[in-house]
Structure formats: C-alpha cells, structure tokens
Amino acid sequence: MTMTSEQATWFAGVCDQLVENVEQVLLGKNHVIRLSFVVLLSRGHLLLEDVPGTGKTSLARAMAESIAGVASRVQFTPDLLPGDITGVSIYDQRSGNFDFHKGPIFANIVLADEINRASPKTQSALLEVMEEGHVTVDGVTHPVGAPFMVIATQNPVEQAGTYRLPEAQLDRFMMKTSIGYPDHQSTIRILEGSDQAQATELTPVVPASTIAEMTRLATTVHVDASLNDYVARIVDGTRQAAEVRLGASVRGALSLVRASKTLAAASGRSFVIPDDVKSLADTVLAHRLILDAEAEFDGVNPSNVIAQVLIDTPPPRDAAAA
Template identity: 70%
Template sequence: MTLTPDRVNQGQPRAQPGADLMTSEEASQFATLFDRLVRGVEEVVLGKQHVIRLAFTTLFSGGHLLLEDVPGTGKTSLARAVAQSVRGTSSRVQFTPDLLPGDITGVSIFDQRTATFEFHRGPVFANIVLADEINRASPKTQSALLEVMEEGQVTADGITHRLSGPFMVIATQNPIEQAGTYRLPEAQLDRFLMKTSIGYPDHAATVRILEGASRAAGDAQVAPVLSAESVVEVAALARTVFVDATINDYVSRLVDATRSSPEVRLGASVRGALALVRTAKTYAASQGRHYVVPDDVKALAEPVLAHRMLLDAEAEFDGVTASSVIGRILVETPPPRSAEERRADAL
C-alpha cells in the first residue's frame, strides 16, 4: 500500500479486528506524509514544530486538543492552519457568556409552509471545529460541546444526527483574565486527548514574524494536503502500530504512580492510560517506526496526563504543578528494558 495525499488506503480500513500490523514501509510513508503536514503549518506558526506535531498526533489519534496560553501566542492561528491543511469542512465559534447550546449544536425551526420542524445544523457539524476561548461560555454551553465531542452526535427533538468523520475540536482558553470566565471542570478536561501551550517564539522566529508584519493575519493560508476521507484512513492505519506488552505495563505503572503520588488528590483515569497508548502509536508512526518505544510514551506523558490530574490544595500552594509531578514520575518509574539488556543480565 502506498500513502498519497489524496488517497491513503485503497483497501479496507486497517483498524478492523485481526487487521495486519503496520509494516516498516508504511511507517516510513506515514512519517513522510506527517512531516509534509507539519512543514505546511510551520510556514504560518513559526518556530513551534513540537506543538504542531502534537496537534497532528491528536488529529490522527481521533481526539481533541486544548490549547491554553496567554494572548498573542498564535493559538487561533495554529488551529486555523491545522483546519486548512485538511481538505474538509471547518468552522470557528467565538465563545461568549451569552452563547447558547443551540448556537453550537443547531436548532429546530418551525416551517410554516410544511407545518413541520426543520433542524438547522450548527457549526459543530464540521470536520475541524475551532472553539475559541471556550472558558468564556457558560457551563451549560460548554457541556453541549463536550457531549458532542464524546458522543460524536447531536440529538434534537428525539432525532439523532451523526457527525461525519474526521471530527476534531481545537479549543483555546486564556489562563489569565479569569473574571467572567467559567473554568472547565476536571471531568470535562478529561474529554480532551491532549492539552498543551504554544509559548512565545524565540528570537529568530520573532524576527521572521516582524518581517511579515505588513501581511494581514487572515492572509496566511496553508495548502490542503489530505482530504477528510484520507484523514480517517491515516488514523485507522496509525492504530495498527505494534505495542508490546512491556509498553502497556509501563503505561499502567505510570498511571498508577499519578494516583499514589502524595501531591495528587485525583490521578489519571483509565481513559488517560488508553489515550497515552493511542497517541504513542501515532507518535511512533510519525517518527517512521511501526512499533512503540518507551521514549514515545515519555514524550507524550505530560500533554496527555497532566490535565487529567487534580493536585492537593497544599501542594498547589507550595508551587507544585501537574507537569512537575509527571516529570518526577517519569524519572522514578523505570522503563521496560530492551531484549539486549535482558540478555546481558542473564549472562
């Protein structure tokens, strides 16, 4: 099978039970396609390759991304560029305190000519949905979006409307200016596959940004690389990456450590462990490997697990963060040993 931008898999989806595992050739093709997507977005979001790779890892893992950062770091630009790289539909919702659930999911309107109610779809019916400043909407409106993220469908007047794949929500929120905002509860944060921040660009990237200051923000365009159908097929291919039993054991030990840590009141859930394995598969394929190694898990542990943890109030007062707890756990939890190392110990 050959991966191409327009048609990735001419056969049946690879994620069916009993499907063949990804081959080394397919992994190499996956990495080439992944790098092409990253390079396209990097033309718009300068100097942030790692964050861009996390965004596409989330997309091909079938999850949703939460970007939390201060204003002016390019959160909206990143979300827009990822949406443009996919030849599908995209929408943007600016969350405000007066936004209603129906403004997102859609509403039923009475048609006087036919004397029936007709459902008008909301902006959530798109392949890539940008939820800008999600923490400014009321909890009721936030819940409407998060329910769609979990179920992949909207139910109105007893009728279920399925969303077509791929479906990814890229939500942004501002950690400052909390007055008049509604913080996402931890149970709802768990619906996001990853949470990350962009941060300020380095000096070289800042100079390049200033050189293009005469160009309007909306002028930056990313050429589409994949169709929506191809995204679904690439995601199915990523799920066929091989995961050894020792890797699953390693992930389980990491998640258990988040629950037993003295600074943590609520550790990562089983959903978090599943998310770490799913994203590790995609991350491994993006590196050109058809199997997961411990370094893949280490690279994704913080963006996948940190936002699923609830710290003890006293630990927070002492300046402890979820990221620092994850870092300590990675140091204290030994990764699985390679076959060569195990053979050397046996001699």
Template identity: 70%
Template sequence: MTMTPEQAAAFSETFNRLVANVDQVLLGKTFVIRLGFTALLSEGHLLLEDFPGTGKTSLARAMAQSVRGTSSRVQFTPDLLPGDITGVSIFDQRSNEFEFHAGPIFANIVLADEINRASPKTQAALLEVMEETRVTVDGISHEVARPFMVIATQNPIEQAGTYRLPEAQLDRFLMKASIGYPDHTSTLRILEGSAVKAHETVVPPVVSAAEVIALSEQARTVHVDPSINDYVSRLIDATRSAVEVRLGVSVRGALALIRTAKTLAAANGRHYVIPDDIKILAEPVLAHRLLLDPEAEFDGVTGSSVIGQLLIETAPPSDRQAV
C-alpha cells in the first residue's frame, strides 16, 4: 500500500512539531535536528563528529523526551568492557539461577559518547544491537526497546589514544553529521538562558513511542519511481569507480539512501521521492561509507567532497519522471 497525499501531509505536520520541539533546546540547528529525526523514523543510527560542547547530549535527550522515550549515555573509555554496554548475567543465590541485568543499551535513544576511545572489542558490542535490535548474552537474546536509536559521537581532534572505527562499524550508521557551533543570534539566545543548566531543560512529549513506530511504518510506503532507483544505482556505481576511492558504497548504503529519502519526502509532505531528496541526503548517508585512497586523503580529499563532485557528474532524472 502506497502512502496517500493526506497521510503525507499528516506525517509532515507531526515531523515538523518534533523538530520545533527540539529546536527549543538546540538553537539554530534545524537541519541537524531534521537529520536526527529522519534517522530515527528510518530506523537507523546517527554518527556525530564534532567538537566538545556543541550540544550532542542535549540533542539525544531532547529527542528522547519528544517521543516520550528513555535515553541513556555511555561514556566510552579505553577500559570500558562490552558487558558495561549490553549488560551481564549475575548468579542469584536465592533462586539458584543466573539473572540478566540490562545495560544502558536498553533505552530508546542511546548516546555513545566518544565511541572511538573504546577498544575495537567494545565497539563491536554495538554491531549486533544496531543491526538486529537485540543483544545476545550467554546465548540468550534480549530485545531492546522500540523505537531504538544510537547517537554516537567522536571528536575530530585529540586523536591520540583513540581507535578508528572500522568500515563495518561505520556502515552500520545510517548517517553521519556535524552539529557545529551556533551562529551569533543563536549564541545570544543561549547566553540569555544561561541561568538554566542544559541537563535541567525538559521539552514536552510530542508523540508516543507507539506513534513513532507507526510513523516509521508509514515512511516505508512512500512511492519511489524506477527512475529514482536508477539514479541512486548510477550514483553508487560512480563511488566505486572514482579514482580517489579505494572502496565504494555497499548495497547497504544504497538501501539506506532510499530508506532515508522516503522519510524525508514524507517529512516534506510528499508521498513520493524526488531527485532533490537524494541530493540532500547523499552526503550524510554516503560520505562516511567511502574508503579513500591514502594519497587522495593526504592531498586533502574527503568523502564529502567526492560525493559532492559525483552529484555534479551524475545526471538526475527529470522531475516528471520521478513523480
């Protein structure tokens, strides 16, 4: 069943209310907030590469409050163990059985702060839950809450003592974005409200967790014309043949681009995807999935610049075909 224009209008109205709600906390960062909710409603995860103090924790907490959900924060450090994230089984002498004690991963929105400071083994503890929304401990699977989203952060500076995220881990993140510093006007508004500490700010819920799940299911029904699929396929092929790229975008990346484009289309009040949806999301969805050639990386080439150039070189379908 394909989404109707009326359903798209209702979806957009709810989406905009969610964004406006979080915008009270993260001032002047509407685009990043929209990306965050696009990832949430696409049932994916978000990687934020940004400097300390830009509002990453505030974003995660406000998003969780907006969907009447729970949030948790895990500070990744070199001595963090996988069980500190997933939880552990502890023997209960009274019942003579092992009892599972859930870790912080069992929340609707989980902030994995400075994820690249933990060892690869600890980072890998997130692989199963990010892909399958469940945790296996001692051979027993435990389902996590729905909706479920991981917002991970890494610091682009102070790389000493960090572990670069492997390609398999990066591929699990639906999008990668940056919040950045606020502009002058937003900074003034933040300073005017300095009497209230960030962790004391509470935003009212807009929707329930059950409504978020329903919105996610609705987003899947957005129409995608074959010409849009062809456009995405050509764009993905171009990443694999680009001279600056050693390893192009996987099929998972192509599916992620279509999935997020459906959600963005509905968020904009449309029941169909257009080429502009693909262009807007191509950089945050695809850039972090590229493995660049070392020489190109040394010359200052980035995944974002490669995607930007490929968007120029790859001709989109006409609007009439897309609709």
C-alpha cells in the first residue's frame, strides 16, 4: 500500500514540529536536525565527525525529549569493555539465577561519544545491535526496543590514541555528517540565552509509538523503477571511479533509497524525486568509499568523488509520481 497525499502532509507536519522543537536548543542547525530525524525515521544510525563543543550531546538529548523517549550517553575510552555498553549478567545468590543488568545501549537515542577512542573489540559490540536491534549476552537475546538510533561521534582533529573505525562498522551508519559551528547570529542568540540554556527542557512533540508508525509509513513511499535504476547507476559510478579503491556497498544503495523515501515524506510527498536522491547522496555514500592512496595524496576526498559521479550520472527525466 502506497502512502497517500494526506498521510504525507501529516508526516511532513510532524517532522517540521520535531525539527522546530530541537532547534530551540541547537540554534541555526535546521538542516542537520532534519537529517538526524530522517535517519531516525529510516531505522538508521548517524555518525557525526565534529570538533568538541558543537552540540552533539544536546542534539541526542533534544531528539529523545521530542519523542518522549530515553537518551543515554557512553563516553568511549580505551579501557571501555563491551559489557559496559550492552550490560552484564550478575549472579543472584538468593535466587540462584543470573540476572541481566541492562547497559546504556537500552535507550531510544544512544550517543556513542568519541567512538574511535575505544578498542576495536568494544567498537564491534555495537555491530549486532545497530544491525539487528538486539544484543546477545550469555546466549540470551535482549531486544533494545523501538525507536532506536545510535549517534556516534569522532573528533577529526585529534587522532592520538584513537582506533580508526573499520569499513564494516562505517557501512552500518546510514549517514555521516557534521554539526559545525553556529553562524554569527546564532552565536549571539546562544550567548544572550546562556543563563537559560542549561535549564531548557523540551516538551515532547509526539510519543515514541508515533515515531514507530511514521517509520512504517516511510516505507510505503513510492519509488519509481527509474529512480532505483538511478541509485544503482550512482553506486556503480562510485565503484568505477579511478580514484576509488572500494566503492559504495549494496547496504549503501539500500540506505540511500530508504533515506530518500523518508525525506520525500518529510517534504510532504508520497513519492521520491531525483532531487531527494541527489541531496542525500554525499551524506549517505561518501563515508563508505575507500580512496586510492595516490588520490588521497593529491587532495581528493570522497565528497569530490560523489559530486563528480552525480555530474556524470544523468537523473531520469520522467519519474512516475504514483
């Protein structure tokens, strides 16, 4: 069943309310906030590569408050263990049984702060839950519930004592972007409201159950066959680019289609258009590319490759809207 125009209008209205709500604490970052909700409503995860102090924690907390959900924050350090994230089973002498004590991963929005500072073993503890929505401890599976989203951060400047995220884990993030510093006017507004900033508590816009319904609705957005072909050609283009050693994966192509569906619904449409795909291609695909060493030495970056692929890949002229 395809999303109706009435459902698309309702979907877009709720998305606008969610973005406006979060923008009360993250001023001047409408685009990043909207992308974050697109990821959430697409059952994806977000990687933020940013310097400290740009509002990453505020974003996670505000998103959770806006959906009447729970937020948790894990500070990744070299001595962090997988059990510190997923939880552990503790023996109860009175009952003679092992009781599972949930870790911080059991939340709606989980902020994995400076994820590249933890060991690869600890980083891999996130793989199962990000892909499957549950953790397995001592052979017992524990679902984390829905909605569920991991917002991981890494510092692009300070690399001492860090572990580069493996390609398999990078591929599990639907999008990679950055918040960045606020513009001049937003900075002034932040300074003027600094006394109230710490005390700001957001009113929930919708309950978590509504987010689950919106996630389901987003999957019913119509995608014309010509647009699936367009996405496939873009992905093929990343694999054939001379500067690329490893192109975008099939998971990347699926993520681009899913995110395009959600963006279309958030824009009040029940169908995807080429501009949806083009606007998301960089944030969805760039972090999945591995460049040739010589290309990196010449200053080429994945975003340059995606931009050129979009230029070289003509979009479909007539994509059916129903």
